[in-house]
Amino acid sequence: MSSVLEPDEREMRRLLELAVERIVTYIGTLPDQAAYDPDGAHELAALVDEPLPEAGESFESLLALLFDRLIPKGVNTASPGSLSYVTGGGLFHAAVAELIVTATNRYVGYWGGAPGLAEVESRVLRWFNDMVGFPPSAGGVLLTGGSMANLTATVTARAARLTGELAKGTLYASDQMHHSVEKSALVAGLPPDNVRWVPTDEQFRIRPDVLEEMIERDLADGFTPFCLVGTAGTTNTGAIDDLPRLASVARRFGLWLHIDASYGGFFMLTERGQELLRGMEEADSISLDPHKSLFMPFGTGCLLVRDVQMLLRAHRVASDYVATVGALGERIGNANFADLSVEQSREARGLRVWLPLKHLGAGAFREALDEKLDLARFAAQELERISGVELVARPQLSILAFRARADDLDAEALDARTQRIMDIVNHSGPVHLSGTVLDGRLAIRICVLPFRAHAELVTTCIARVRAAVAEASGGSEST
Amino acid sequence: MSSVLEPDEREMRRLLELAVERIVTYIGTLPDQAAYDPDGAHELAALVDEPLPEAGESFESLLALLFDRLIPKGVNTASPGSLSYVTGGGLFHAAVAELIVTATNRYVGYWGGAPGLAEVESRVLRWFNDMVGFPPSAGGVLLTGGSMANLTATVTARAARLTGELAKGTLYASDQMHHSVEKSALVAGLPPDNVRWVPTDEQFRIRPDVLEEMIERDLADGFTPFCLVGTAGTTNTGAIDDLPRLASVARRFGLWLHIDASYGGFFMLTERGQELLRGMEEADSISLDPHKSLFMPFGTGCLLVRDVQMLLRAHRVASDYVATVGALGERIGNANFADLSVEQSREARGLRVWLPLKHLGAGAFREALDEKLDLARFAAQELERISGVELVARPQLSILAFRARADDLDAEALDARTQRIMDIVNHSGPVHLSGTVLDGRLAIRICVLPFRAHAELVTTCIARVRAAVAEASGGSEST
Numbered sequence: 001m002s003s004v005l006e007p008d009e010r011e012m013r014r015l016l017e018l019a020v021e022r023i024v025t026y027i028g029t030l031p032d033q034a035a036y037d038p039d040g041a042h043e044l045a046a047l048v049d050e051p052l053p054e055a056g057e058s059f060e061s062l063l064a065l066l067f068d069r070l071i072p073k074g075v076n077t078a079s080p081g082s083l084s085y086v087t088g089g090g091l092f093h094a095a096v097a098e099l100i101v102t103a104t105n106r107y108v109g110y111w112g113g114a115p116g117l118a119e120v121e122s123r124v125l126r127w128f129n130d131m132v133g134f135p136p137s138a139g140g141v142l143l144t145g146g147s148m149a150n151l152t153a154t155v156t157a158r159a160a161r162l163t164g165e166l167a168k169g170t171l172y173a174s175d176q177m178h179h180s181v182e183k184s185a186l187v188a189g190l191p192p193d194n195v196r197w198v199p200t201d202e203q204f205r206i207r208p209d210v211l212e213e214m215i216e217r218d219l220a221d222g223f224t225p226f227c228l229v230g231t232a233g234t235t236n237t238g239a240i241d242d243l244p245r246l247a248s249v250a251r252r253f254g255l256w257l258h259i260d261a262s263y264g265g266f267f268m269l270t271e272r273g274q275e276l277l278r279g280m281e282e283a284d285s286i287s288l289d290p291h292k293s294l295f296m297p298f299g300t301g302c303l304l305v306r307d308v309q310m311l312l313r314a315h316r317v318a319s320d321y322v323a324t325v326g327a328l329g330e331r332i333g334n335a336n337f338a339d340l341s342v343e344q345s346r347e348a349r350g351l352r353v354w355l356p357l358k359h360l361g362a363g364a365f366r367e368a369l370d371e372k373l374d375l376a377r378f379a380a381q382e383l384e385r386i387s388g389v390e391l392v393a394r395p396q397l398s399i400l401a402f403r404a405r406a407d408d409l410d411a412e413a414l415d416a417r418t419q420r421i422m423d424i425v426n427h428s429g430p431v432h433l434s435g436t437v438l439d440g441r442l443a444i445r446i447c448v449l450p451f452r453a454h455a456e457l458v459t460t461c462i463a464r465v466r467a468a469v470a471e472a473s474g475g476s477e478s479t
Numbered sequence: 480m481s482s483v484l485e486p487d488e489r490e491m492r493r494l495l496e497l498a499v500e501r502i503v504t505y506i507g508t509l510p511d512q513a514a515y516d517p518d519g520a521h522e523l524a525a526l527v528d529e530p531l532p533e534a535g536e537s538f539e540s541l542l543a544l545l546f547d548r549l550i551p552k553g554v555n556t557a558s559p560g561s562l563s564y565v566t567g568g569g570l571f572h573a574a575v576a577e578l579i580v581t582a583t584n585r586y587v588g589y590w591g592g593a594p595g596l597a598e599v600e601s602r603v604l605r606w607f608n609d610m611v612g613f614p615p616s617a618g619g620v621l622l623t624g625g626s627m628a629n630l631t632a633t634v635t636a637r638a639a640r641l642t643g644e645l646a647k648g649t650l651y652a653s654d655q656m657h658h659s660v661e662k663s664a665l666v667a668g669l670p671p672d673n674v675r676w677v678p679t680d681e682q683f684r685i686r687p688d689v690l691e692e693m694i695e696r697d698l699a700d701g702f703t704p705f706c707l708v709g710t711a712g713t714t715n716t717g718a719i720d721d722l723p724r725l726a727s728v729a730r731r732f733g734l735w736l737h738i739d740a741s742y743g744g745f746f747m748l749t750e751r752g753q754e755l756l757r758g759m760e761e762a763d764s765i766s767l768d769p770h771k772s773l774f775m776p777f778g779t780g781c782l783l784v785r786d787v788q789m790l791l792r793a794h795r796v797a798s799d800y801v802a803t804v805g806a807l808g809e810r811i812g813n814a815n816f817a818d819l820s821v822e823q824s825r826e827a828r829g830l831r832v833w834l835p836l837k838h839l840g841a842g843a844f845r846e847a848l849d850e851k852l853d854l855a856r857f858a859a860q861e862l863e864r865i866s867g868v869e870l871v872a873r874p875q876l877s878i879l880a881f882r883a884r885a886d887d888l889d890a891e892a893l894d895a896r897t898q899r900i901m902d903i904v905n906h907s908g909p910v911h912l913s914g915t916v917l918d919g920r921l922a923i924r925i926c927v928l929p930f931r932a933h934a935e936l937v938t939t940c941i942a943r944v945r946a947a948v949a950e951a952s953g954g955s956e957s958t
Contacts (some may be wrong), residue, residue, distance in 0.1 A: 004843045005570060005774060005930045009503050012571055016499050019575050023582045024488050041594035048598050048833075052606040056840035066830075070595030071583050077592070078584040090584025091484060092491055096498050099578040102776040102831070103502045104550050105557040105569025113556070115520035116549030119527050127531040144623060145824030155666050166645060166668050180823055183796045187634050187821055189645050189668015291824060295484060297581040299826030317662045342666055344659055345624030345770060347778030351545075352581070354527075361535035364483045451484045 015059055022067045027092060030452065033072065035081035035432035041073045075432055077298075080452035083461060084426075084434035086235060086263045086399070088295035089450040095297060097355040101348050108348040109338035118337065121350025127357070128288060129304055131268050132261075133281030139308025141340040142290075142349040145301035146262030147180035149287035152303045152311070152341050154184040154227065156285060157256035159314035162226040170218050172196045173229035174206035176236055178260060181229050194223070204239035204393060204438070206230065208249055215253050228255045232277050232286075233264020236436050236445070237392075238399030240264065243279030250284075259283040262301070263449075264397050266293035269366045272373055276396065284310070290353050294365065295451040300352060303341070311340045368451050372398040375458045376448045382462040388469035389421070392443045401436065401443040406473065415442040417472050424468035431461045494538055501546045506571060509931060512551065514560035514911035520552045554911055556777075559931035562940060563905075563913035565714060565742045565878070567774035568929040574776060576834040580827045587827040588817035597816065600829025606836070607767060608783055610747050611740075612760030618787025620819040621769075621828035624780035625741030626659035628766035631782045631790075631820050633663040633706065635764060636735035638793035641705040649697050651675045652708035653685035655715050657739060660708050673702070683718035683872060683917070685709065687728055694732050707734045711756050711765075712743020715915050715924070716871075717878030719743065722758030729763075738762040741780070742928075743876050745772035748845045751852055755875065763789070769832050773844065774930040779831060782820070790819045847930050851877040854937045855927040861941040867948035868900070871922045880915065880922040881944075885952065894921040896951050903947035910940045 007015065047069055077087045106114035108121060121142060129138040143149050154171070162169045166189050173181045175197045185195045196218070198211045215225045228250050230241040243259065250257035259280055265288035267273025268280070280286060286304045290296040305311045316339040338344040357365070376395035383391055383402050393401040404417035419435065422444045426432050433444050448458065486494065526548055556566045585593035587600060600621060608617040622628050633650070641648045645668050652660045654676045664674045675697070677690045694704045707729050709720040722738065729736035738759055744767035746752025747759070759765060765783045769775040784790045795818040817823040836844070855874035862870055862881050872880040883896035898914065901923045905911050912923050927937065 003847060003930060003933070004839060005847055007571055009507055012503050012506065013499065015572065015575050016495070016578075019579055020492065020495050023579060024491050026583055027491065028488050038591065038594075041591070044595045045598045045601075047595075048602040050602075052609065052841045053837060054840055054842045056838050056843070059838050062834060062837055066579065066595075070599060071579075071585060071593075073595050074591060074593045075586065077586045085586075087584075087586065090581060092486055092582060093494065095578055095581035095584075096494050098581040099495075099574055100498055100502060100545065100550075102569060102574035102577040102778075103571060104505055105566075105574075105776045106550060107554065107556045107564075107566065107777055112517065112520070112553060114550075114553045115517075116523045116526075116545075116552050119524045120549060122524075123527040123529075130530065144822050144826065147821055147823040148825075151666075151821050158668075179796045180821075183794070183821065186796070187630075187667065187794075189637075289824065297584045297826065298586055298824055299581075301824065315662065315666075317658045317665070342626055342630050342659075342662065343623050344626040345768065345777055345780065346627075347623065347776065355541060358532060358541055359535050359538050360483060361533055362531045363533045364535070368482060368484055451482060454482070 018059055018063055022063050026067060030079050033076055033079055034428045035076050035079045035430055036426050037073055037076070037428060044070060044073060080450055080454070080457045081431035081461065082450050083446050083448060083453065084432040086292045086447045086449050088292050089452050090297040091295050091356050091451065093356040093359055094352040097352040098297065101351050106348055107345070108350070109344050109346070110336045111334040114348065117348045117350060118334070120354045121337065121348065122334070124350045124353045125304070128302060132265070132286055132304060134304060134306055137308065138304060138306050139311060139335060139340070140302060140304040141311065141337055143301040143303060143341060144299050145291065146178065146260065146287050146289045147183065149262065149301045149303040150178070150180045150260060151184040151187055153258040153285045153287060154188045156305060156311050156314040157227040157258060158188055160310045161254065161256045162224060164224055167191055168222065168224045170194045170196055170223045170225045171227040171229065172198055172211060172214065172225065174198050174200050174231060174241065176200050176204050176234040176239060177229060177231060178235050178262065181260065200239070203396070204234060204237050206241045206246070208242060208245045212249055225253055225255055228257050230257065230259045232259050232261035232280055233397050235263060236438065237401050238264065238395060238397040239393070240276055240396050243277065244282065247279055247282035256285070257283045258285045260287045262287045262289040263292050266290070267369055267373070267397055269362060270369050270373065273369065293369065293449065294353070295368065296352060300349060308335060315340055315342065371454070372448050375453065375455065376400055378455070379446055379448060379458050379462060383465065386466050386469055388473050389465070392438050398448040399445060401438060401445045403441060403443045404472070411441060418442045418444060420472040421465065421468045424471055425464045429464055431457070431464055497538055497542055501542050505546060509558050512555055512558055513907045514555050514558045514909055515905050516552055516555070516907060523549060523552060559929055559933070559936045560910035560940070561929050562925050562927060562932065563911040565771045565926045565928050567771050568931050569776035570774050570835050570930065572835040572838055573831040576831040577776065580830050585827055586824070587829070588823050588825065589815045590813040593827065596827045596829060597813070599833045600816065600827065601813070603829045603832045604783070607781060611744070611765055611783060613783060613785055616786050617783060618790060618814060618819070619781060619783040620790065620816055622780040622782060622820060623778050624770065625657065625739065625766050625768045626662065628741065628780045628782040629657070629659045629739060630663040630666055632737040632764045632766060633667045635784060635789050635793040636706040636737060637667055639789045640733065640735045641703060643703055646670055647701065647703045649673045649675055649702045649704045650706040650708065651677055651690060651693065651704065653677050653679050653710060653720065655679050655683050655713040655718060656708060656710060657714050657741065660739065679718070683713060683716050685720045685725070687721060687724045691728055704732055704734055707736050709736065709738045711738050711740035711759055712876050714742060715917065716880050717743065717874060717876040718872070719755055719875050722756065723761065726758055726761035735764070736762045737764045739766045741766045741768040742771050745769070745844070746848055746852070746876055748841060749848050749852065752848065771928060772848065773832070774847065775831060779828060787814060794819055794821065850933070851927050854932065854934065855879055857934070858925055858927060858937050858941060862944065865945050865948055867952050868944070871917050877927040878924060880917060880924045882920060882922045883951070890920060897921045897923060899951040900944065900947045903950055904943045908943055910936070910943055
């Protein structure tokens with residue numbers, strides 16, 4: 001007996017060909033698509049509003065609904081002009097890898113389940129560990145993104161360094177930390193008040209002097225400081241904490257040092273990045289997001305841990321029914337991914353990273369990252385030539401932030417103008433920027449990270465900002 | 480300036496065609512492939528052992544390495560004979576959906592980011608909530624698997640019901656619970672001793688009388704019971720707890736009732752399943768794994784919560800830089816997925832479920848699940864006709880377990896024979912079974928779940944068991 005759930009070879013080819021036509025057109029026209037298209041988004045729900053259908057419908061009509069109506073709305077995170085959030089764009093090669101992974105549907109949670117794909121994933125982790133300068137004892141795990149990596153790091157730090165009462169443990173991160181650090185601490189059972197927000201300097205880097213004072217005060221008050229989170233490229237402005245100094249503080253107080261390099265980590269592939277991120281190798285754990293600075297599709301995160309035994313100790317729980325396959329890997333010295341994080345079942349994530357790196361070579365990625373560093377500096381220079389705005393954050397890596405400037409306006413009016421500039425730029429145009437709050441004031445971020453963003457796009461972006469400044473200030477603020 | 484990272488249209492088609500040839504052949508030959516092939520697995524590491532390569536290599540050679548060497552080893556979780564763990568097989572249609580998702584690379588964490596794909600995902604969750612009988616107030620989130628769903632449930636239960644000290648909170652589950660329940664409690668900061676393992680009856684169902692005694696004792700001892708985890712289809716034997724009775728206990732003591740239906744949940748699509756799983760609608764939250772009983776590829780899990788506000792309350796943390804896109808969804812009453820779980824960045828998981836259900840219709844899934852129920856009962860009947868084995872767990876859903884039986888052997892020798900039977904069956908054959916420990920004795924599990932498993936495969940499985948029993952008992956134990 002066959003099954004309607006299993007298409008034959010001809011049908012498999014047909015379904016893929018239909019999908020490929022749509023995908024190729026979609027990717028080919030990305031430069032012409034709006035980077036942000038929210039109009040009519042609230043009408044989309046009606047297009048899928050129905051009870052679970054008993055009978056099927058044609059693949060063609062479903063693809064039409066998807067590509068003509070459902071997919072295009074919102075922030076086009078694949079487009080070259082997606083400069084609003086730190087998104088890499090999503091390499092096509094990784095999508096092909098993902099097709100292979102899902103179609104062959106192997107399970108890598110235990111090494112013995114899919115040893116070949118587990119080795120591929122271990123190899124990717126080895127490359128990343130080598131890149132950051134971690135020793136051979138290091139290991140890690142691929143996760144869905146920075147939030148999961150930060151949670152896994154927090155749980156590992158807790159197991160490694162927090163002796164005694166959980167309610168007394170304190171964790172330190174800058175006021176620029178990604179909010180997933182706070183969420184991680186809460187999920188891990190830390191009282192909300194035990195997350196210490198350390199103030200930052202004028203370049204949005206954690207202030208080590210204040211950090212030390214806070215730790216000392218906590219110790220005097222009977223708390224147990226156990227974890228320090230530094231950031232190598234904040235989401236807000238790309239700020240890089242003084243990593244060697246943080247390592248020294250962590251050593252002094254016996255804290256676990258976690259570096260959130262979700263955005264910035266892969267700049268380590270470039271010479272400039274290595275210089276900027278010096279000290280990362282002194283961390284106990286590092287979050288990286290291949291779906292950011294390695295241009296992979298969403299759902300590709302990573303945690304590296306200097307001593308993989310710490311990861312194992314924090315996450316391994318025994319069970320009876322996986323004994324056979326589980327033990328197979330251990331007998332030859334391999335850790336099982338299911339013992340290294342919360343996830344037992346999950347997709348095999350290694351191939352979507354390995355295949356593009358192997359096929360294109362790391363050199364192609366290094367060049368692209370160098371290009372992003374250049375483009376961010378170019379954008380900063382150009383913004384400085386627009387009299388109606390001022391830079392609030394210069395690019396340390398590839399993010400910068402600016403806001404409206406006018407001598408005759410108060411803070412509130414300036415915020416309103418900044419908002420207006422952003423709204424004009426974002427309206428159905430080729431670029432999408434986002435706002436944030438820096439020093440209590442609204443600022444516009446430009447995140448130059450999409451692999452599809454080249455000089456022409458950044459030039460367009462600056463031209464759009466210039467025109468928007470002119471329009472927002474009644475035509476009086478052009479260069 | 481273009482980039483080597485972006486293939487042109489012709490190259491995109493070429494890469495996909497190469498992958499498709501391999502995939503179609505792979506899937507087409509699945510019935511002839513070994514269900515378990517561990518031989519030489521330890522040699523695979525050498526095939527990928529190299530530093531990060533600077534230059535790329537041909538796609539053809541990489542595909543050859545993958546499909547000829549790396550992918551085939553281990554447990555073939557896509558094969559019809561993969562009866563060892565509860566795996567659905569992975570629908571090809573879902574793989575096509577995943578290709579679309581990764582190639583278009585939209586971000587669904589905030590509704591405003593990809594409203595169309597967010598609506599698709601919300602629709603899938605609505606279908607699931609309707610299926611289990613949850614009210615309109617219900618919501619949920621798609622996750623990577625049951626472990627993440629159980630963690631998310633635990634954190635939600637903690638926020639909703641655990642007032643006072645975390646160290647005093649106690650959680651109850653049966654001694655047959657999936658070990659992810661224990662891991663979830665540990666990750667959420669519960670002291671290990673506060674996870675209460677409730678004994679089970681002869682059908683491996685939680686004993687409500689003992690459960691109530693344990694809760695009362697804990698209350699008397701100053702603990703705060705806050706969560707009860709029932710199971711609708713244990714991993715070990717597919718046992719279904721007495722759900723209405725658990726709901727009554729949960730109500731009496733004010734506990735959050737979480738039902739882990741990761742394996743069994745989608746049998747709710749069948750009439751028999753609805754009867755067997757009666758009472759599930761009284762839960763506060765339910766874990767489902769579309770990658771198990773809905774035949775999706777790995778990485779497709781789900782948590783449903785009766786009152787979505789509880790999920791939001793437990794997981795929402797504010798941030799500055801997602802204000803614009805984050806608020807867009809809320810203004811029209813949509814929750815943002817990033818506020819409903821740990822994950823902020825992750826892949827858009829809705830499409831891989833929606834597209835197969837829409838294209839094939841729910842009827843195809845219902846038929847397949849009914850077939851699995853039938854096949855498990857057929858397998859049980861056939862095993863009863865083999866004199867050298869005995870059933871330890873009859874199929875409540877589609878899992879059963881058996882072990883060697885011989886009047887002249889003690890427990891240790893019987894365990895050795897059970898192991899031997901399993902080893903013979905598993906050796907490079909068309910089916911793969913797994914072992915577990917039940918009542919302190921080794922047992923062999925048959926999990927009839929792959930969508931590719933039909934009557935012929937189960938007949939083959941039984942024949943292999945019969946032959947293995949004969950061989951293991953020196954030819955004296957054939958039927």
